[in-house]
Amino acid sequence: MVITMAGQLYQLLIMMICGFLLAFFYDVIRLFRRTAAHTLFYIGLEDAVFWLVSAAVFFMLVLWLDFGQIRLFLVFGVFIGAVIYYALISPVFLKISAAAVK
Numbered sequence: 001m002v003i004t005m006a007g008q009l010y011q012l013l014i015m016m017i018c019g020f021l022l023a024f025f026y027d028v029i030r031l032f033r034r035t036a037a038h039t040l041f042y043i044g045l046e047d048a049v050f051w052l053v054s055a056a057v058f059f060m061l062v063l064w065l066d067f068g069q070i071r072l073f074l075v076f077g078v079f080i081g082a083v084i085y086y087a088l089i090s091p092v093f094l095k096i097s098a099a100a101v102k
Helices: 004-033 038-067 072-102
Strands: none
Touching: 004 038, 004 072, 038 072
């Protein structure tokens, strides 16, 4: 299937937003871990559920955007979105939320 450059850019931006949101939800899990005591079992369970949900979201988006064709730039889009979140927003979010919890 042929996709225009504008279509590819649209798909890339959607996947970057997906990566950004997935990173945000992982920060919410990290915040929850700071507020309540967790054993290693529950930490592993939370991580497993997060990654299963993340994989499901990724594949549903790929199915919706590109009829199930996994293209490398879609994977990079998720990665870039997560990196942007962790570089710019995550430190501020964790600092503010830690102050609000105390």
